[in-house]
Amino acid sequence: MTALHKLTCKVALSLLLCASLTPQLQAQDASTPIAFATQREAWLQKAAANMPQLSETHHAPQQIVRSVQDPQAFQGWRMEASGEPIDSLYTQSFKARKTVILDFGEHLTGYFTFRVNHMGLPADAPIRFRFTFAEMPAELNTPFDPYPGGLSRAWLQDEIVSLMRLPETLTLSRRLACRYVKIELLAQSYFDFTFEKIDFKAVTSATQRVEPLDPSTDPRIARINDVGLTTLKECMQTVYEDGPKRDQRLWIGDLYLESLANTYSYQNHQLTRRCLYLLAALADEEGWLHATVYEYPTPLPQTHQHCMDYSLLYGVALNEYYKATGDRETAEDLWPVVVRQIGFARTYLKDDIYDMQKQPSWWLVFDWKDQLDRHASMQGLMTFALDQSYELARLLGREKEVSEWPNALKAMRKASRKCFYDARNGVVRSGAEGQISHLSQVWMILSKTLTPKEGQRALELVLSDSTACYPGSPYAYHYLIEALIECGMDDQARELLISYWGGMVENGADTFWEVYDPKDDFKSPYNFFPINSYCHAWSCTPVYFIHKYKSIFQR
Numbered sequence: 001m002t003a004l005h006k007l008t009c010k011v012a013l014s015l016l017l018c019a020s021l022t023p024q025l026q027a028q029d030a031s032t033p034i035a036f037a038t039q040r041e042a043w044l045q046k047a048a049a050n051m052p053q054l055s056e057t058h059h060a061p062q063q064i065v066r067s068v069q070d071p072q073a074f075q076g077w078r079m080e081a082s083g084e085p086i087d088s089l090y091t092q093s094f095k096a097r098k099t100v101i102l103d104f105g106e107h108l109t110g111y112f113t114f115r116v117n118h119m120g121l122p123a124d125a126p127i128r129f130r131f132t133f134a135e136m137p138a139e140l141n142t143p144f145d146p147y148p149g150g151l152s153r154a155w156l157q158d159e160i161v162s163l164m165r166l167p168e169t170l171t172l173s174r175r176l177a178c179r180y181v182k183i184e185l186l187a188q189s190y191f192d193f194t195f196e197k198i199d200f201k202a203v204t205s206a207t208q209r210v211e212p213l214d215p216s217t218d219p220r221i222a223r224i225n226d227v228g229l230t231t232l233k234e235c236m237q238t239v240y241e242d243g244p245k246r247d248q249r250l251w252i253g254d255l256y257l258e259s260l261a262n263t264y265s266y267q268n269h270q271l272t273r274r275c276l277y278l279l280a281a282l283a284d285e286e287g288w289l290h291a292t293v294y295e296y297p298t299p300l301p302q303t304h305q306h307c308m309d310y311s312l313l314y315g316v317a318l319n320e321y322y323k324a325t326g327d328r329e330t331a332e333d334l335w336p337v338v339v340r341q342i343g344f345a346r347t348y349l350k351d352d353i354y355d356m357q358k359q360p361s362w363w364l365v366f367d368w369k370d371q372l373d374r375h376a377s378m379q380g381l382m383t384f385a386l387d388q389s390y391e392l393a394r395l396l397g398r399e400k401e402v403s404e405w406p407n408a409l410k411a412m413r414k415a416s417r418k419c420f421y422d423a424r425n426g427v428v429r430s431g432a433e434g435q436i437s438h439l440s441q442v443w444m445i446l447s448k449t450l451t452p453k454e455g456q457r458a459l460e461l462v463l464s465d466s467t468a469c470y471p472g473s474p475y476a477y478h479y480l481i482e483a484l485i486e487c488g489m490d491d492q493a494r495e496l497l498i499s500y501w502g503g504m505v506e507n508g509a510d511t512f513w514e515v516y517d518p519k520d521d522f523k524s525p526y527n528f529f530p531i532n533s534y535c536h537a538w539s540c541t542p543v544y545f546i547h548k549y550k551s552i553f554q555r
């Protein structure tokens, strides 16, 4: 069962339990929900005022390719140039050709337009095509039906279109994300016809030129940087989307990492501002943030979708945003949101340890890894978020409002060491079984619960332990690299960035993937790998590392 499935099952229960929690919350932080209600409209307006302009570029297919089954290739398929000139698509009969795969040569997000005309005799009947758009070669070569996936089948990008009269120019209404498009002729009559034009209008809100890398940068890192920049650009639309193919929406965890990468690249701070306001405006009645929100038809939250780790990362994202921009108005406006998330999370502490038993109505993301015991990670992340949020309080001169936070931090770190740190073996353990995972070490390091020296010992241990529970997604690898740097393990951070993100590049990635487990090409949190997103926001962070830590990565 995936995390999302579990979540769905929990929703009913959560509704019941939320009602019983409300009095406790109000008693602890009574003024905040009222302030939220009055601010909602103003915050929505600020989100709207910061709507970015999308830039548009037009792209034509670069070549005609064919799929080749190859056990050595990622997911068993690769594309090969057909050798046919692309112009033949526009001059030869498509009735004779029947099917073609076109390669745009790069990942694109936007709108597909085509024009078909008859060749000589007029059309006496409709013609019908199926268009399948794919980010990856195997996506075009895996039957979609019967569909075994856990998310809507409609996210898969296949569209059947009938043209009633020719010539006709048509733009498919759905926005697409792809590098390849396969066109299949499903029905025709006796007349001949051809494609006269194919155009892809790509859209993004990432427009600013990015500072080039030092020319001495290792070419593998330079390539990773390029792929990371494309990934981020594709996900930067009118919000920071998680993935332009799926789910095409704003999630807090993705926003945090995208905004970090944006600060070191495109610097579209207006987009970050918009997302921060949007999430705040759409918090629930108690001021608790929803993990994800929609923009259309009008801004709406995905109700009951709460992730405690994501809510806490909001404050971290706001702190980073403020440090990057000095935009005091936004930081002041949204400060109560941060206080609210911390206040809410703290009601779930028992003896200064996050109480997993009391977690009825939400899930913890952390990674696409079902086996991961999340207790130590959650305790660490909460401590980290409290620390970062307190930094924001200091920067805004608001420490007095949260004067108990430093003591709370101390107490949490102390309790963590007692509860999770196996000092004799120098490693963090989580859960009843004492699971050793990379992420448990990572979050105890980022929360400064372990000293850098202890962190180094713990990370060396897990990195060399093949039985340790290792990360399953680039999202989790991001925090692992951060922790390695925090402990002064610069060479290991560099090597890991090259081996993990470079592994995707070697496997043909034009953009970085939502899920990548070097041991399992077909891993999917949704039970069907074609529904994975292969251009995913949370995977773009090499951009942040490479540009921020120049001495580690640009040499």
Ligand code: RAM
Pocket (backbone or CB within 6 Å): 242, 243, 246, 247, 251, 252, 253, 254, 365, 533, 538
């Ligand atoms: C997935 C999204 C996103 C992630 C959430 C938790 O469905 O694609 O990246 O933040 O789940």
